[in-house]
Ligand code: HEM
């Protein structure tokens with residue numbers, strides 16, 4: 001089954017008035033890594049949420065490429081979860097991840113059509129020695145991404161606004177990749193996807209570089 005979790009539909013089921021979506025956005029201070037994240041909690045199935053946390057350096061000179069730290073928390077029933085940095089499936093960096101035994105696996109992908117995304121070398125991920133786990137209820141990963149906020153696609157180069165809102169998208173599947181220990185594994189199409197505007201203005205970390213140095217494995 002493939003479904004689009006439109007906000008109005010979900011909100012109506014939950015008895016939430018349109019406009020109360022802001023409750024899903026928050027600033028999260030992560031004691032474990034020391035980063036301040038701008039967080040968004042997005043529903044992937046009724047009553048089930050994925051949490052996406054993004055940290056950026058502050059300041060970032062206008063128009064320049066910059067690294068991000070991404071932390072994702074997924075309930076154990078999530079087979080794979082992907083983040084699309086340009087807010088759609090095609091022509092932007094996709095960060096796809098899943099649990100393999102007790103380790104989260106991060107896979108860099110890019111799709112030019114609505115087919116299995118290919119490995120993407122335009123983004124690279126630095127694993128943290130903290131903020132990664134698989135336990136009985138959740139899996140969580142924390143990585144530094146270089147190449148997620150500036151990318152080429154649709155005939156132009158896009159840089160996400162480090163001081164404002166950026167339209168992102170996620171995709172979720174209940175099924176696990178076929179070779180979970182490999183970051184080039186194939187996987188099945190998503191069961192749901194949706195979009196949100198992520199607030200990067202509250203994601204700034206003045207100590208970004210030193211925090212990255214402290215946490216990188
Ligand atoms: C085996 C892998 C995948 C297949 C076969 C696949 C296939 C598709 C198809 C057929 C659609 C159109 C659905 C419709 O219009 O009803 C779609 C839409 C979408 N997919 Fe995927 N997909 C895959 C992986 C991913 C991944 C990894 C992401 C994100 C990280 C993603 C994000 C999206 C989004 C956001 C849409 C909404 C339309 C758009 O933005 O283009 N997909 N996908």
Ligand SMILES: *[C@@H]1O[C@H](CO)[C@@H](O)[C@H](O)[C@H]1NC(C)=O
Pocket residue numbers: 106107108109119120121183184
């Ligand atoms: C898989 O991991 C290797 C080693 O870290 C990395 O060089 C490669 O780019 C990754 N591939 C994908 C698709 O993420």
Ligand SMILES: *[C@@H]1O[C@H](CO)[C@@H](O)[C@H](O)[C@H]1NC(C)=O
Pocket residue numbers: 073133135136137138139140
């Ligand atoms: C399992 O991991 C999640 C996500 O990191 C965390 O919130 C939760 O406290 C962990 N559970 C236990 C029992 O440690």
